[in-house]
Amino acid sequence: QQQVKQSPQSLIVQKGGISIINCAYENTAFDYFPWYQQFPGKGPALLIAIRPDVSEKKEGRFTISFNKSAKQFSLHIMDSQPGDSATYFCAARMETSGSRLTFGEGTQLTVNP
């Protein structure tokens, strides 16, 4: 029940295309869902986050879509660029767990020029 399942494991898109990464969870006590971006050899950096009381959040080319009834959320990267090539992690947090996060397995995104 603590797991967050992420798919696909890897994704290749062409420059200008849309990248979509999906995550699913079981525990309805999760109340905060961040996405992290990690470049090789670096630590993850917070990209965008959403709470379950909204269905969508957009920041520039990055959008989170949230489906509370389906217990799913996804990251959409519009107009994907080669510089977006990185590993993306979704995560979830329960208020009762303080700031402890449960991470998905990660998606390695490659954007071809």
Add this chain to the structure above:
Amino acid sequence: DGGITQSPKYLFRKEGQNVTLSCEQNLNHDAMYWYRQDPGQGLRLIYYSQIVNDFQKGDIAEGYSVSREKKESFPLTVTSAQKNPTAFYLCASSTGTYLKTQYFGPGTRLLVL
């Protein structure tokens, strides 16, 4: 500049040796975390600390130890009991504000000689 520093960037361990990874933050964050990342895998929580002089085991604490004597420091010791220590180790800290977002350091890569 505020942030999280980890040292060293690369660390080599000999058989039967204990090694200590450093993590320092000047963000005035209460909570700190240690994660292990293996190639193509997600982030697995080793230990975390919500407050000075207190810490809890994460999902893979066996073979590791930590201390939290100061708010800004959370060193991780990889003991000889950890039979497969080769991995990328990430330290994170989080603010005490409502969303408690985690911020990551640059990581330490541990290799076994």
